[in-house]
Amino acid sequence: MSRTRPTTPRPRSGFEELHALQRERVGTVLRRAANAPFYRDRFRLERGGTMPAGLADVPVTTKADLRAAYPFGMLAVPRRRIATYHESGADSGPATSSFCTEDDWVDIGERFNRMPVGIGAADTLLVRVPYAMVLAGHIGHYGARAKGATVIPADSRSFATPYARVVRLLRDLDVTLTWSNPTEPLIWAAAARAAGLDPRTDFPRLRALLVCGEPLSEARRRRLGELWDVSVIEDYGATEVGPLASACRSGRRHFYADRVVPEVLDPATGEITPDGTGDLVITPLYREAMPLLRYNLEDHVHLSHEPCACGSRLPVIRLAGRAKQAFAVAGRRVSQVQLEELVFRLPAAYGVLFWRARAGADRIATEVEVDSAHAGAACAELARAVRTHLGVDCEVAPVPPGTLMPGEVLSAPGDVLMPRSLFGPDEDWSRGLLC
Known part of the structure; x- marks a missing residue:
């Protein structure tokens, strides 16, 4: 069976050409989405309904819609074509689902590798995000391996790789790149100092920190760069779709609008515009397993098509976090x-x-x-x-x-036990079945 794989488009001369590319793909996206029970019902295709003419005719898809459609209501391909299944971290409510085909992974990996660090076979990438249900750890692993890099699957939220071990891996294995949330390198710096090491000088092969998963202020980005004396490059994405944007060498974050259509929703009026300030609404252009139409990520952003010194014609996005994560004071x-x-x-x-x-x-x-x-x-x-x-x-x-940040957390060697049922007379058997 022939499949349509995304290809990096030829250089284009302006935003109009980018929008033309988006319009060319929208018809395919709508047809794919109609294979999913959720969108088939929304369009009422089984009851004589008609396909929307374009995105302007499509209502917003919400996180509540994804949760209500669990487990297979958003799936648009036969189950035999599913390569992986993931769920979000549920930081703003119940988890949402994400299905990927092999071709979806090609697209995801290519977007990850757009970060301006030039990952290659000479690199060693330490992946320090969860390898469980969320997508991020697998994105870094897949993307780096696609470029021939060595991957250290250090995981996080794991007893197997405490911070002291992470520091040892960073130094002994000549790690050149890391993939983590922005808090992790702060803790590594403290753990390195606790071990008598200087983050600026004792990790000479490290050349960049690749970070994701948390809103990152400019001041914290600068402090991380000062602590480690390396570049700090932020990726922005979501489990439902993968990488969406990353920072260029001019420090501005560019949205991958040639792969995903971005729009901005005014939560007060419901108006949707191509740019401005409000909730980010996205439509992936190459998603197979789980097409999403005008999906509201509930991230508060400012999106603009202003020129950038780096020369990119992709729009610039600034993040303010999720409205639900701000408090009235x-x-x-x-x-x-x-x-x-x-x-x-x-x-x-x-x-x-x-x-x-x-x-x-x-x-x-x-x-x-x-x-x-x-x-x-x-x-x-x-x-x-x-x-x-x-x-x-x-x-x-x-x-x-x-x-x-207790000192024992920074220096603990870890506590990983294999399941056991038989113990010696002087052994602690209280955690025998835990691993």
């Missing part, structure tokens, strides 16, 4: 990424890597890990910055290093 909405920006604007000499905050009705209570020599200055500066930039009161309390 004294009549204002405050998000984690806004606070994070201010925390990591503190001078690097203060050594602040770890923090937490709680939103209250009229103020924010914050704790920062900082040594006593810098505690007063750090707390005063952060409280002042929050009041100035966010317009809310903030109480900042210092906590000693090791409070939010």
